[in-house]
Amino acid sequence: MDFSLFMERYGYKILLAVMSALVITFIAVPIIGIAVTAKKFGLTFGAFLLIIALVSSLFFRRTSEAYAQAHGKYFYDNRKRR
Known part of the structure; x- marks a missing residue:
């Protein structure tokens, strides 16, 4: 072969x-x-991971809201249609 x-x-x-x-x-x-x-x-590492998860979720929420507002402002038309 x-x-x-x-x-x-x-x-x-x-x-x-x-x-x-x-x-x-x-x-x-x-x-x-x-x-x-x-x-x-042990427990110290678990608490550290929990704190990181909470802080990152707060920052992710803020960036997601800012991203949504920017897209809402620039990509969607707020004028009423006839």
Whole structure:
């Protein structure tokens, strides 16, 4: 079996395996890092994550409202139609 026939038969399976491994790695590394840090620092780390989540949700809400107001002002017509 030559190389082109091999790649035609198994190339997509190999590509799928490599891409799946990359996606799993990109997802697993942060999760493992958070788990190790949580195990090391315990309740302090949990409180820190909770504070970060609350603060980021407040900033996300403000930026989302500003974004919506900007689009409402510039992309929608407030004039009444006849």
